[in-house]
Amino acid sequence: MGTLNTEPNLSAPDDFYEELIGAHRGLSDGESALVNAKLVLLLANHIGDREVLAQALAAARGGIGEP
Amino acid sequence: MKTYTNPVYPYRRHADQDGAPARHDVVIVGAGPIGLALAIDLALHGVGCVVLDEDETVSVGSRAICYAKRALEILDRLGVGQRIVDKGVGWNVGRVFLRDALAYRFDLLPETGHRRPAFVNLQQYWLEQFLVERAGELPAIDLRWRNKVTGVVPHADGATVTVDTPDGPYTMQAGWLIACDGARSPVRHLLGLESEGQVFRDRFLIADIHMQSDFPTERWFWFDPPFHPDQSVLLHRQADDVWRIDFQLGWDADPEDEKRPERILPRLRAMLGPDAKFEIEWASVYTFQCRRMKSFRHGRVVFAGDSAHLVSPFGARGANSGFQDTDNLAWKLALVLAGRAPERLIDSYDAERTFAADENIRNSTRATDFITPKSAASRTFRNAVLELAKEHPFARRLVNSGRLSVPAVLADSALNTPDTDADFARTPGAMIPGAPAADAPVAGPLGDWLLGHVGNDFTLLAFGNAVGGADVAALAHAPIPCRVVQVGGGATAGATVIEDREGLVARRYDGRFGTIVLLRPDQHVAARWRAFDAARVRAAMARATCND
Numbered sequence: 284m285g286t287l288n289t290e291p292n293l294s295a296p297d298d299f300y301e302e303l304i305g306a307h308r309g310l311s312d313g314e315s316a317l318v319n320a321k322l323v324l325l326l327a328n329h330i331g332d333r334e335v336l337a338q339a340l341a342a343a344r345g346g347i348g349e350p
Numbered sequence: 351m352k353t354y355t356n357p358v359y360p361y362r363r364h365a366d367q368d369g370a371p372a373r374h375d376v377v378i379v380g381a382g383p384i385g386l387a388l389a390i391d392l393a394l395h396g397v398g399c400v401v402l403d404e405d406e407t408v409s410v411g412s413r414a415i416c417y418a419k420r421a422l423e424i425l426d427r428l429g430v431g432q433r434i435v436d437k438g439v440g441w442n443v444g445r446v447f448l449r450d451a452l453a454y455r456f457d458l459l460p461e462t463g464h465r466r467p468a469f470v471n472l473q474q475y476w477l478e479q480f481l482v483e484r485a486g487e488l489p490a491i492d493l494r495w496r497n498k499v500t501g502v503v504p505h506a507d508g509a510t511v512t513v514d515t516p517d518g519p520y521t522m523q524a525g526w527l528i529a530c531d532g533a534r535s536p537v538r539h540l541l542g543l544e545s546e547g548q549v550f551r552d553r554f555l556i557a558d559i560h561m562q563s564d565f566p567t568e569r570w571f572w573f574d575p576p577f578h579p580d581q582s583v584l585l586h587r588q589a590d591d592v593w594r595i596d597f598q599l600g601w602d603a604d605p606e607d608e609k610r611p612e613r614i615l616p617r618l619r620a621m622l623g624p625d626a627k628f629e630i631e632w633a634s635v636y637t638f639q640c641r642r643m644k645s646f647r648h649g650r651v652v653f654a655g656d657s658a659h660l661v662s663p664f665g666a667r668g669a670n671s672g673f674q675d676t677d678n679l680a681w682k683l684a685l686v687l688a689g690r691a692p693e694r695l696i697d698s699y700d701a702e703r704t705f706a707a708d709e710n711i712r713n714s715t716r717a718t719d720f721i722t723p724k725s726a727a728s729r730t731f732r733n734a735v736l737e738l739a740k741e742h743p744f745a746r747r748l749v750n751s752g753r754l755s756v757p758a759v760l761a762d763s764a765l766n767t768p769d770t771d772a773d774f775a776r777t778p779g780a781m782i783p784g785a786p787a788a789d790a791p792v793a794g795p796l797g798d799w800l801l802g803h804v805g806n807d808f809t810l811l812a813f814g815n816a817v818g819g820a821d822v823a824a825l826a827h828a829p830i831p832c833r834v835v836q837v838g839g840g841a842t843a844g845a846t847v848i849e850d851r852e853g854l855v856a857r858r859y860d861g862r863f864g865t866i867v868l869l870r871p872d873q874h875v876a877a878r879w880r881a882f883d884a885a886r887v888r889a890a891m892a893r894a895t896c897n898d
Contacts, residue, residue, distance in 0.1 A: 323734075
């Protein structure tokens with residue numbers, strides 16, 4: 284079982300960020316939400332490791348709403 | 351209804367209604383599928399019982415229609431499986447549609463070499479009628495119609511039961527009272543026992559229609575179809591050209607209004623086209639709950655089926671798990687009543703079947719959350735899964751229109767003897783202790799299937815001449831007898847020899863010469879070894895019957 288890597292791992296992070304925002308260009312909030320959900324599912328399957336995914340879910344949720 | 355007329359089973363006055371209260375070892379409340387299955391199973395174990403039912407007929411309406419492979423195997427053991435299979439409609443394949451496009455197809459039984467298909471669909475009234483007729487063949491079953499239980503007073507060695515009849519009330523003493531009286535269980539209410547869980551805020555319309563159609567015999571499920579936008583629809587074929595269509599309506603639907611033909615017909619027309627010829631057989635609007643009692647045993651009162659646990663219909667885990675309850679309970683009750691096992695064996699029924707109920711509730715709740723998302727985010731992810739499933743195989747595994755009933759593997763049961771021979775397969779589907787026995791094609795004196803040769807009693811499945819004649823005789827004459835079924839090899843006195851026609855018994859049981867698998871009367875693996883040792887078999891049987 285792995286550990287979630289939160290150290291810099293992206294090559295050309297600014298390019299990636301631009302692509303990410305670009306993927307939502309011209310979409311309604313609902314369409315954007317659907318794109319994001321598909322992206323999460325695709326990446327989750329690629330990662331596969333449930334331990335890593337659990338750590339990512341906890342890190343994403345941290346500080347938002349009731350714990 | 352056009353295709354079925356409910357039989358009327360007449361009330362008959364019984365001698366118990368005159369004089370002092372009679373005592374019966376077992377009284378079963380409810381002559382539905384679960385109560386009848388239990389009565390038949392007990393009779394096959396030589397235990398008599400009284401079955402009380404407040405009504406005088408079988409199910410009104412088709413209700414539970416999908417009978418899973420394991421339930422069919424249990425019904426085979428009870429001697430009624432073939433009638434159900436002959437009358438019903440077998441299927442293995444399901445299709446899931448998103449809007450008007452196929453998102454996913456699944457085959458629930460992708461391998462051959464099983465007597466029964468993944469499912470047989472049959473209206474509940476037919477199933478109940480066959481069970482009533484089977485019960486009628488067994489003199490040990492005393493089935494009393496229009497006998498309504500109105501009072502239960504539990505005590506240390508049983509319960510006093512008050513029963514109302516057209517001739518007025520009478521009382522009886524029950525050594526064991528088994529409540530198979532359904533979701534609203536009057537017995538549970540009379541005892542003030544609660545059932546805990548979740549109510550789902552959604553309503554569904556069931557419409558049974560009689561129609562000639564060339565739809566394939568498959569389970570079809572639509573998310574957001576053009577003919578019923580934003581909701582789900584489920585289509586099943588039943589016997590006699592009757593089709594079940596299940597429309598999700600949403601929580602705000604008015605259940606009385608939705609039952610009217612004027613409301614139902616436009617929904618059916620939208621789905622089936624303006625020219626389709628059909629007649630409505632029966633319709634109902636339902637909501638559902640996922641909940642169970644904390645314990646299924648309360649002294650000498652035991653709960654089985656819907657009285658003990660409830661699930662949503664997605665997954666067909668209601669009636670199917672009820673049959674597994676009675677499969678688990680009957681042999682234990684028979685041993686306790688015969689004085690061959692202590693009463694705490696019935697606690698193992700509670701432990702094993704609450705474990706199974708939790709698995710069913712978990713699966714059913716997950717399917718329900720997928721079908722009826724509770725939040726915008728949940729709906730977005732659901733739709734994302736369905737979109738992805740059209741193209742990407744990984745997403746098809748996430749589509750959940752119901753995880754269809756498979757029996758629980760009772761891997762952690764205290765009745766199991768853990769493996770000591772380390773080389774046994776433990777992969778998914780392996781015959782580990784606690785697993786329900788897999789079927790396989792054989793040739794033997796009791797037919798062409800392995801499961802026809804094992805069960806009712808303890809059975810030792812022995813690969814080759816692994817058990818000698820003296821040991822076979824000793825096992826057969828023990829206080830709790832055990833039959834030996836030998837897979838291949840030359841004749842052994844007292845053993846039943848079967849031939850492994852396609853090598854699938856060996857493959858499915860990880861068997862080789864000398865391998866021994868001990869099966870419980872309910873066809874679950876209790877223990878397995880690579881070589882026979884009479885002392886180890888005795889110890890495993892003692893453990894499986896709480897005699898250790």
